[in-house]
Amino acid sequence: xxxxxxxxxxxxxxxxxxxxxxxxxxxxxxxxxxxxxxxxxxxxxxxxxxxxxxxxxxxxxxxxxxxxxxxxxxxxxxxxxxxxxxxxxxxxxxxxxxxxxxxxxxxxxxxxxxxxxxxxxxxxxxxxxxxxxxxxxxxxxxxxxxxxxxxxxxxxxxxxxxxxxxxxxxxxxxxxxxxxxxxxxxxxxxxxxxxxxxxxxxxxxxxxxxxxxxxxxxxxxxxx
Amino acid sequence: xxxxxxxxxxxxxxxxxxxxxxxxxxxxxxxxxxxxxxxxxxxxxxxxxxxxxxxxxxxxxxxxxxxxxxxxxxxxxxxxxxxxxxxxxxxxxxxxxxxxxxxxxxxxxxxxxxxxxxxxxxxxxxxxxxxxxxxxxxxxxxxxxxxxxxxxxxxxxxxxxxxxxxxxxxxxxxxxxxxxxxxxxxxxxxxxxxxxxxxxxxxxxxxx
Numbered sequence: 048x049x050x051x052x053x054x055x056x057x058x059x060x061x062x063x064x065x066x067x068x069x070x071x072x073x074x075x076x077x078x079x080x081x082x083x084x085x086x087x088x089x090x091x092x093x094x095x096x097x098x099x100x101x102x103x104x105x106x107x108x109x110x111x112x113x114x115x116x117x118x119x120x121x122x123x124x125x126x127x128x129x130x131x132x133x134x135x136x137x138x139x140x141x142x143x144x145x146x147x148x149x150x151x152x153x154x155x156x157x158x159x160x161x162x163x164x165x166x167x168x169x170x171x172x173x174x175x176x177x178x179x180x181x182x183x184x185x186x187x188x189x190x191x192x193x194x195x196x197x198x199x200x201x202x203x204x205x206x207x208x209x210x211x212x213x214x215x216x217x218x219x220x221x222x223x224x225x226x227x228x229x230x231x232x233x234x235x236x237x238x239x240x241x242x243x244x245x246x247x248x249x250x251x252x253x254x255x256x257x258x259x260x261x262x263x264x265x266x267x268x269x270x271x
Numbered sequence: 272x273x274x275x276x277x278x279x280x281x282x283x284x285x286x287x288x289x290x291x292x293x294x295x296x297x298x299x300x301x302x303x304x305x306x307x308x309x310x311x312x313x314x315x316x317x318x319x320x321x322x323x324x325x326x327x328x329x330x331x332x333x334x335x336x337x338x339x340x341x342x343x344x345x346x347x348x349x350x351x352x353x354x355x356x357x358x359x360x361x362x363x364x365x366x367x368x369x370x371x372x373x374x375x376x377x378x379x380x381x382x383x384x385x386x387x388x389x390x391x392x393x394x395x396x397x398x399x400x401x402x403x404x405x406x407x408x409x410x411x412x413x414x415x416x417x418x419x420x421x422x423x424x425x426x427x428x429x430x431x432x433x434x435x436x437x438x439x440x441x442x443x444x445x446x447x448x449x450x451x452x453x454x455x456x457x458x459x460x461x462x463x464x465x466x467x468x469x470x471x472x473x474x475x476x477x478x479x
Contacts, residue, residue: 117448
């Protein structure tokens with residue numbers, strides 16, 4: 048059982064395409080598209096959004112996170128939530144649609160709860176941290192240095208795996224100074240094969256986080 | 272004598288007529304600062320409302336407005352759907368099952384509608400949106416409600432909404448699609464403010 052995702056877009060094609068893209072990285076997550084109007088035009092439809100939210104609600108009780116595109120998609124989603132029997136089971140993520148959806152899908156795939164899935168989506172929105180890393184005041188409780196061994200280095204899928212896995216742990220993690228919970232920051236490291244990644248973690252799950260990253264990075268993220 | 276379900280049904284029918292009649296005008300207003308679909312969306316939305324009403328005629332004004340809300344939210348498509356939908360829904364809640372709507376209740380319903388739009392769209396006065404027609408309309412309606420004549424409340428609201436729509440001409444858009452245009456939004460009238468004025472004018476005609 049995982050958190051479900053609903054994509055509300057003005058365009059049916061965008062919603063369907065976004066779902067297709069995110070599903071590649073999260074095969075076990077129920078991701079539903081609610082794009083376009085009832086008659087297939089550009090716009091959003093309360094009926095379509097409500098149908099998706101109800102289908103998601105029927106699937107399990109783990110909560111639903113909604114990703115939206117332009118302003119009125121947000122308004123339609125908010126209206127739909129007001130009509131639901133259990134509005135608290137649905138969270139709206141304030142995140143860019145595609146990047147946010149992919150981050151949310153990966154977090155949901157790793158078993159994160161609804162609040163953590165929403166947070167994973169919203170984390171991609173924040174501007175990259177200043178070079179002096181934001182958690183400098185916390186002493187690292189666990190560290191590690193791991194070499195990137197996969198051919199493609201740090202691209203979207205490894206960054207999503209790292210950020211998604213860490214979103215379920217109670218730890219502050221930096222990787223070469225980048226926030227480990229931010230897919231965007233990780234991708235902006237531009238780390239290629241052979242780069243040594245310096246991991247610093249603090250918090251209750253610090254050791255677990257470093258172990259998790261050791262496994263992922265030295266295992267090449269399961270890639271060639 | 273207050274307003275009843277017959278007034279509400281005439282209001283919606285006259286609104287549908289106004290949207291059909293001003294369809295091209297609203298499209299033209301929306302072209303430079305939006306996605307040129309406001310006239311088409313509102314016309315389609317209110318036509319759908321007419322179909323729903325014919326299928327299952329509501330028995331109270333509140334029920335008629337609630338039916339309108341649900342239909343607009345599903346059929347309009349653009350931002351106007353959830354905004355007008357929320358407005359009609361909040362107004363319906365304010366009316367309850369009253370079937371002799373007095374001036375104070377009417378003003379309260381307009382106020383609830385405006386508050387719903389502000390809550391949903393998060394626009395403030397001066398942002399160049401339908402709020403710039405709704406807020407002066409509500410202020411005028413509340414002021415006119417003191418003399419307990421529903422006709423005066425309706426007329427005051429419509430007149431203030433029309434002036435409010437004109438007042439959006441020099442404004443810089445800060446909400447919605449038009450806000451992406453920045454300075455270039457200045458000099459255009461907000462289509463949502465214009466449709467608001469048309470709908471509130473229809474409410475006057477419906478009261479005869």
